[in-house]
Amino acid sequence: MNNPKVSSRKTIILREAARLFREKGYSGTNLRELAKSSGIQGGSIYHHFSSKQEILYQIMEYTMTILISKIGELIGSEPEPFEQLRKAIRFHIEYHTSNVNETYVTDAELRSLTPDNYKKIVVLRNKYEHIYIQIIKDGIRAEKMKIDDVKLVSKALLQMLTGVSYWFDPNGSLRINEIANKYIKLFFWGIAGKDNQNHEEAS
Amino acid sequence: MNNPKVSSRKTIILREAARLFREKGYSGTNLRELAKSSGIQGGSIYHHFSSKQEILYQIMEYTMTILISKIGELIGSEPEPFEQLRKAIRFHIEYHTSNVNETYVTDAELRSLTPDNYKKIVVLRNKYEHIYIQIIKDGIRAEKMKIDDVKLVSKALLQMLTGVSYWFDPNGSLRINEIANKYIKLFFWGIAGKDNQNHEEAS
């Protein structure tokens, strides 16, 4: 996980843990099973991690750090907010579908963190979410986007995008790139299309 | 739960179970604690339910059944697809925010069901999702909506809407009715607004 070129035991444990935590939940996963699928015995886990909690925390901390750093690079090299948002959407879907186990756990197991770990991860989550908020704010300022509630719209967007990893099937007919295009189109223009622009109000 | 007027012990257990399953997960919740917060001792749970699994199943079965029956009534009395969708969106958000614990559990604890129970709940989920798919298909046929991938769009919609119950704060400044309006507007017209309709493609 720290060095993707070497599949050290630690890396294997983290990868298997993410898989099991997603399949059975954090509480539903036991360390003997995790050890077995990592190729070692139960007790050996504790050579690499001090507790089950630490494994969960490291998965989340790593995932959020990568997400933040990659999205940062991505939008740093692109000045136009519309194009920034397109790239951000594409990236979020790609990363979440390519790392389903880790991102699912990071998303769904916040409740299983100790209070201290919880605080740290929430800080990172807010940081990531704030990047999307900022892009949209810039889009409004540039008069490219029309939104009256930036926070709500960012949340709606991220939940919709994260949802892709819940149903995405790598063996299905849709490529990730096509899916991203469809989401971009939906989020930008909605379902009503130009012809129905007269129903602007939502009573 | 079966008769909302009487808060029988069974009803109380189901309500408390939904709350605890959401807070700590199904595996993370123990029956002594559930019993305690329901006002009885651990062993007494088994007078009302045969197992922990049965409690989970009943929460989900009840929630899905109500969702399907209510949305059925709602769109049955409205012929126009645009208006049907507005009502459906409003209903989904309202029900999910008013019954956060039950809907969250129904959404997130599918993995904790036994294979037999899993199959039954998935049938109900598909039934509910199919109602949204049908509305959108009708909307396309009536040339009110422009969508090339109905399944994807329905999933995007439902994930976005369900997400409201994850951040909704009853003491916050936004009323559910206002939130529903914002989501309807977003889903119908997108964020780009009329003026930018020329960027139709999403490269």
Next chain:
DNA sequence: GTCTATAACTAGATAGAC
């Protein structure tokens, strides 16, 4: 319908050998 007591088992974590 609820209680107490307990059976049967499983879990996270530790210790010390190799």
Next chain:
DNA sequence: GTCTATCTAGTTATAGAC
């Protein structure tokens, strides 16, 4: 770095009294 053995505690579920 991994093993085996084990401690300690907690878990679902059952049994029988009230």
